[in-house]
Amino acid sequence: MNKQCGNSRIAGCSFSVHPMSDHFIQHIMDSLKEVDTSKVWLHTDDVTTTIRGRMEHVFDVTKAILLTVSKSGVHVAFQGTYSIGCPGDSAGDVYMAETSERANEPSIHSIQQPIAAKFSLYPMGGGNYMDTIYQQIDHMKENGVNVSPAHYSTRLDGDTHQIFNGLESVFRETEQSGSSHTVMTVTVSANSPSTKGNEA
Incomplete structure (x- = not known):
């Protein structure tokens, strides 16, 4: 196996969606049918779904799946x-x-x-990325996203499109700053009945 960081610039996301509903399987299956995944490599097993391809399509598909499930009003x-x-x-x-x-x-x-979302970014393999991250976070603030610090992460509250656009920009700009291998973890809550914290 090649142990060097890749240079093909394939992006990917391994993700899980959890609708808080007795019909959670139907919600997940319906979203996978409704969302166009033709531009990404896709594999689903009993733990996660993994998609891979061009960065813009990876973010397009994950955002679409989240929106497709959450538009039903179910907490996801x-x-x-x-x-x-x-x-x-x-x-x-x-x-x-x-x-x-x-x-x-x-x-x-x-x-x-x-x-409401929390994300953590892990640039590996070099790169001058801290100024890039701060610049992108400031850009998110300018576009109406509420940004606040959290333990081991940064919290984002706002519209799904604005937040996912911001996450993609942070991820893309960090990669372009010289990080040969970049990882970002994202946790999102939509339609939560909880009023604790800064839930949007």
Whole structure:
């Protein structure tokens, strides 16, 4: 196995969606059917779903799945680990030839869904990234996202589109700053009945 950080720039996300409903299986299966995953490599097992391909399509699909489940009004939690430059990541190369046009954006752009999220970023393999992270966080604030510190993470409250756009920008700019392998963990709560903390 190749143990060097990859240079094909395949991005990926291994994620789980947890609808707090007796019909959670139906919610998950319906979202996977409704969301266009044709531009990413996809595999689902009994623990997570993993998608891989161009960065914009990885974020497009994960955002679309979250919005598709949450638009029903059910409380849903999303947990994802995004990665780019993972050593040995090559089986999804075929999807790197896809065009940059996002398959799901036309059908989901009008869905308004407030969420609360926490993310942590782990640039590995070098890079001058701290100023980049701060700049992107400031940009999120300018676009209406409420940003606050949390233990081992940064909390974001606001609209799903604004937050996912911000997460993608942080991830992309960190990778472009010279980090040969970048990992980002994201936890999201939508439609939570809880009023604790800064829930949007």
